[in-house]
Amino acid sequence: MTDEAIAEAFMRCVANFEITSDVSVVTDDLVLTIKDPRGSYEARIKNIPRSEYTTPFLLSLHINFDAPGLKEANDVADDLLANCLNMLAFTTGSSFRKHRIRQIVDAEPKQGAMRDVLMWGEVVEYDDPQPFLRPEHTSSIERLLQFDVPPAIRRALRWYRLGIHADSPDDQFTYFWFALEIVAEFQKPTSKVHDKCPHCQSALYCEKCEKHPEHRPYAKQAIRALMMAADGECDEATAALLDQTRNSLMHGATLRESENTLPDPHESVVDILGRILLKALVRQFPKEVVEGAYMGLPSTYLHYRVNAAAHLQTVVPLDQEGHFDLEFKGFSMTMVLPGPPQSALPSMLRMTHEQYDRLRKLSYSSGDHQEMLKRIRADQEQEQEQEQEQDDYVHALVLATDMSRIREALKKQEEGIWQGLFREIIEPIGPKDAQ
Known part of the structure; x- marks a missing residue:
């Protein structure tokens, strides 16, 4: 061509x-x-x-x-x-x-x-956190702090924290590897190992000395041994994959450039290394201290961002210099979020079918309550579509901010149709059953 x-x-x-x-x-x-x-x-x-x-x-x-x-x-x-x-x-x-x-x-x-x-679309104004922190976490931290953590492991914990926080998957993998290498060097055994044949992995033999050369484990050997010991599912192929990925990153390549040699999607290698590292860090604490500790394992360490893109046709004006004016002030595309910002867990409300029918009708009436009731109604109707049988009650999910507003209205003894409905639903049940 x-x-x-x-x-x-x-x-x-x-x-x-x-x-x-x-x-x-x-x-x-x-x-x-x-x-x-x-x-x-x-x-x-x-x-x-x-x-x-x-x-x-x-x-x-x-x-x-x-x-x-x-x-x-x-x-x-x-x-x-x-x-x-x-x-x-x-x-x-x-x-x-x-x-x-x-x-x-x-x-x-x-x-x-x-x-x-x-x-x-426009950037979402906020990202809701995952309601997860509980008193069990703080008591577990106090339990773990009973162990005097060695300086090397404190450094590894720091890199683990930075790796979790880093936005780029490339940076996350690199920081996790730093932590893993620190732990491996810290607990590297003093006993010597044989040099191995690069093809069959058997111990090399020196004919002149008539012996197998020995040395303390190299850094890569110590890291591989740590990964195998920390995670029973980590095999030779996984260890080789992580080592090869580390080499590519350290020589200037990116995960995206190395995607032909990585799992699909290529970013998942970050999760593989992160989970092995977490298990390796847990092993640095005495077993009697770790047992009973309340800890979480993330489903992914990657930071995904949701956005919407549209393919459209429109007139794009030119500026005075003949370049495209990309301000697009005539229109914009936004993502409609399901509700206000949340930080706490949602609540579950139990009501009769007659009460829910009244709530549904109220959600069509205008007022400052309309969007709140629409959210409660939408969550319940989605749940009903998945259930084959219905009992005598309707269980509706209520966002934390909406539940706070409802409870505040009842506490202040506000008068109104929707306030009266929730007063009828919540007060006979009591606060424990309304969580």
């Missing part, structure tokens, strides 16, 4: 990113341009002025580039963005980090005004 044919197979796109940084362009009306000498992209950087200090400062970064199609453009844009941010950090010594992507626009010359656009 000729260069002309390859060029025709690609389409011109422009991506709109928002960047978190601790530096800004010197004036709000100045637009900085980065042109790749090889022509792979052109980046335009400017400030996003803000009127409130409660909102974070962001840079606007537009990247013009070629991609096989709009569907593949997201991955291409992310790679080019990483290249651009790397050079910005290198030349300024300041932090630059992707905050979110707003749109990718088909920038091919067109006859009409309509253009294909990939648009991402």
